[in-house]
Amino acid sequence: MDKGYFHAEVDRKRKPFTMVIPPPNITGSLHMGHALNSTLQDILVRYKRMRGYNACWIPGTDHAGIATQNVVERELLKEGKSRFDLGRKKFIEKVWEWKKKYGNRIIEQLKRLGCSCDWERLRFTLDKECSEAVTETFVKLYEKDLIYRDEYIINWCPRCQTALSDIEVEHEDEKGYFYYIKYPFKSQVAGRRSQVARKTTSDKRRATSDYITVATTRPETMLGDTAVAINPKDKRFKRLIGKTLILPIMNREIPLIADDYVDPEFGTGAVKITPAHDPNDFEIGRKHKLPEVRVIDTSGKMTREAGKYEGLDRYECRKRLLEDLEKEGYLEKKEDYLVPVGRCYRCSTSIEFLISLQWFLKVRDLAKPAIEVVKEGRIEYIPKRWEKVYLDWMEGLKDWCLSRQIWWGHRIPVYYCQNCISQVAGRRSSETIRDQAKRAISDKQVEPIVARKKPKECPKCGNRNLVQDPDVLDTWFSSALWPFSTLGWPKKTEDLAYFYPTSLLITGHEIIHLWVARMIKMGLELMGDIPFSEVYIHGIVRDKKGKKMSKSLGNVIDPLDIIAEYGTDALRFTLASSCAQGQDLQLFDEKFISSRNFTNKIWNASRFVLMNLKDFKPASSIQDLGSSLTLVDRWILSRYHRTVKEVTDSIENYRISEAAQILYRFVWHEFCDWYLELIKPRLNDGEIDPRSSILDPGKERKPASSIQHPGSKEVAQYVMYLVLEGTLRLLHPFMPFITEEIWQQLKKVTQLPSYPVTQLKNKKNHQTIKPSNRQTESIMISSWPELDKRRINAKIEKEMALVIEVTTSIRNIRSEMGPAPQKKIEAFLKIRKKDQLKTIDANATYIRNLARVSRIEMGP
Template structure:
């Protein structure tokens, strides 16, 4: 037999082989003699033994190996403890008693060699457990512990999830939760550590005197003989009083204790007197497992002690628990078990599982790797709101999130965009005293109807996704709406309308309507900037619309702003305001404007230079749409005029959007020079595409690179190909193709 821990063979109680191993079938049931200890022990058959490993016969040391302990339980083998809690050999090891385990290892090998029983010593790589604090090798030891029977509690905890009383977000975590509970063993709730809730069990020193082993602080003389301890019973018989024993005691060990024993008392307070009349008690020195104490948290914080309290009735069960997947079993499942068992109800209705924050390469953050991002540093440089937003934006529900400083810069820029857009709205509210709603007035143009529709769609999707805990989708949708729809398009479109008396009031009302509603949606995620903007809006209302001192509410039917945004009503969407036709028409206009802007960029027409446009449209409906919104197109593309039909000159570039042919005459550029420039740039882009293609064909890169890096490379390839295609189209136009 082979072993990496020769010192533990002193505690062997059997040799095990696989029952299917033909080499040893005739030996099963026979006995062998354990060298050095001269102890007879049986040869047993167990399915757990791997007959292909080593000789196929393994030593069984139940007191010092978890797997061996399981084998011993199945075969009723004795447990011989040969290493104590301080790493020394026990009195059961004869001449090796008192030796340190490492020193004993050397002695055992030497003695086996002397007896001619050592076949060979060789290097063998395997995993060894070490203490995470001091690095000491961990020795498995058998010990008496307190266990909690969990079979029935686990069954109830599974049932409430199967019946839908507790929901998981994302739902895929239901499977691991149920699987763990289904295979749950009794829970070891005692720990031998300094800090924790001490187990509320007391031992009568007289009823259990033969089961309590005392260890003194230092040697004391008993009848003239130095003594460092012993069983409580022996010490009493030696003439020591309870006071003397306890006064000199450093520690004690209670053996074979059962809660049914006389003298075992479960009590939060120290008992006054035992039924035997004794008044001396020792509290169990173990503390409760941290997760046992944590499992009581949902109700213990409300003053629970087995009775009903108003606070507990009001708050329990809570609506949601937010936690990481790494403590799904350690904490979540145990809170459910404890809540049902001790309170009679589930502790929460929803469980939101989030991932772990990792660095941009997907590695877990740690000081040793030097990749930790300190939230306090981010708060100083980017702001608390930006920190909160970036974490939510980057975190897909239930998945780990890879963070970089760029994530926080993006969020900081978004906060700046919110602030600047809000200032723009507030600066343009002069004269806004109307109390009517403009949302249904016939004066609304396409852009007005579109932004109102998009806002109501946003409120609808945000409300739905919040209910499903899709937080990254929520903040992503708000970001997309506010920056790319409201700021990039609507605000730019309505600037001229703010100077016109016929449209100013309508635009002002829409701006306030959108801003108020959007910052309400954002408030749970970016509370500080949204509260500041809310107070500015409220102050405007106070100054322009009047204030009821007796109620603290604004005297306006248009919008009664609460004293704080956090207590204001959540926005409601109006299905009638969701205009699909307006969204489709506006999308076409945005595509047209974007295409014109891209053509200007690709042909290097300076942004400040006015251009002319020629549209060839086969659809009368689309032509009418363009005609109606002609001013907006000219405004957003910095164009002087737009004609319909075919261009008079061939010196122009072309792009096509949804069947609309868009021509830009190129009177201000050198055609030949522009052709050469485009050809050179297309050549450079082709070279880039080839390099990226080679990288994506490299199996070594695909196997070793983080998923985030591979996504970036794919995106870069896509963008480069798109740019090349656009330039090729422009080049074709310049060549008269």
């Protein structure tokens, strides 16, 4: 890294290849999902670098607002303190101290994984450059009337004490109940409420002239009901529309209204409407101008509006309310039901729907061009099926709640004049200026001042006493700017002009909505261009049984443990070879062991080659050998170039696992198991003619040593050197550590001159490096192997396949017969085709040596 191999500068003569790393949270440690994502990115960026691209892979970390604040608050709790004890300024200082101590832990782990990022470009979402981009974006969008402040129903986490966007809420079905509750009509209540309430019915319509029955999974919210709704086309209830009901326990009058939203087939067909605590009810309430009674507060406790249940936790309230409903005869029954529960994505607390004054981003107008660029093919999803997931989501977007009621993050660039606040809110005698400001800021009537930096005075009244909005922006707001904020935007930098749009984004499907879609919208809106042209979506890491890895299931495999036991290259190769495009991958020890064994195989084979290259002088070109190549030489060269072609095609089409498997088969089963074994006699004896006749095995021709002689040691040395050197370069993106180590050893043995790094930065020189006469000082800056299609020979491969088949068959028979390993046997072959007979006769020595055969007879 200190030699600058991974650093990219603007170079108009070269084509850029740019990626931004999905920034991991500063609270995180490397997990297998990170390892998979980072390995895939590194494979591609190393490959592109070797292909001559000016590859720029930008690393960075995310400040992770809620997650980081939670971590630091837990640390304070151990000392018996809260963030409020410290105050905002000192708490933020405390978080920065924590970040300095632990925030780069995951960066060091990514380096250990071998990530070849441009580490000189390391970014943090709260650094100066990114913060300027965030402020500029907010102001621009506000000035275009895309950001607004309003009271709306939002997801609220009582534990984190902040609003959450819809896609920050994780939904799961949990065992619960449907509670059937009777709502009596006003006309039947006066003077005989209890008798009517206790009256039962077998009428499945759940409605009589006395009451109507509604079903709910959250009975505690009924304390805030302001209506009951039915479908206007529902004949069962049509005659009752407009009548007045009495809210049980609370004795509040509420109307029976009609709305098309109600599904007549769901529950009883009658729905309780709680505008302050349900998103759908909120919309119905606004439509029908219903009151919004708030019975649950931000801590999840019941408010004064809840009557005698005030101060109770929401779930304790549910318990007591159900007891009271049953006692009063309003609880008709309860049924088992799988209840969809939304939980905070950070702390898993069940969220509440609350009406709150928040900042929102209008996303529908931004979504239109973001939909078009995918439909038009300007942005391609790989695999293509993820396009539908993206488009379906984009069609039904709600405005994005941007504000978060925490302290760690990008503070909203909005200010309020305290003089104007006083005029709007008035001053209470017992209220401090700070309390007054806090109350007034939450008042929709107060006019906000949106500015890139704190104004010197109020533009309305000239007062200089301004206070900033206490909320911060959703963490994903800064992440949405990542492809261009990391390149200097809003400044018009050379980097931005050259490296943007980026080339490729690699990520998991779970953040298509959280991150990918938002980057596309922001890129189009602020840059006028797409942020990337391709999005590769990889699968989820699962265990041996196919279950998603999670701490709660206890099936997590720590990548750092795998590195310690099997090595980094083994981990990387396992991930690469297991991640079939578009499929989830299952990981278990046997896979890591297999990759570790493959690493050992490469190492041992390379040691063998290096030991046999001590007196080797590389030829200038393979063409110089002319007719000196034997069948096995031509075969391995054909297989090598076919492997170059297949691996290249696979990587270009993001079939990474396929490329890894092709390399595995070639290296293990062809180069190591066959070619190196077949040439051992040539390396040991100097000259062995593979064409010695089967009919006369004792007669072997040994002409004078020459590189032009078929079967000579020099030919074998050259071919195995050429194949090893090229194969190391094919393997390098997958296994950077072992390939670099062997590369350095190969340099020492061959003593080839190196290209200096400064020369390699020129694309032309980079592409013309010949392994036969030049070797780079590091494999990291070597070129990708060149494909010579002329060397691919199907006829040669077919002939060699016959030699391998015959040798394998004899070995299998030998194994069944069980002779001593050193004892040679005689073999009889039935050969009907003359061309096969000719091939076997021409390569008799190989068959006899590998199968330990003294004589081979052939017949029809």
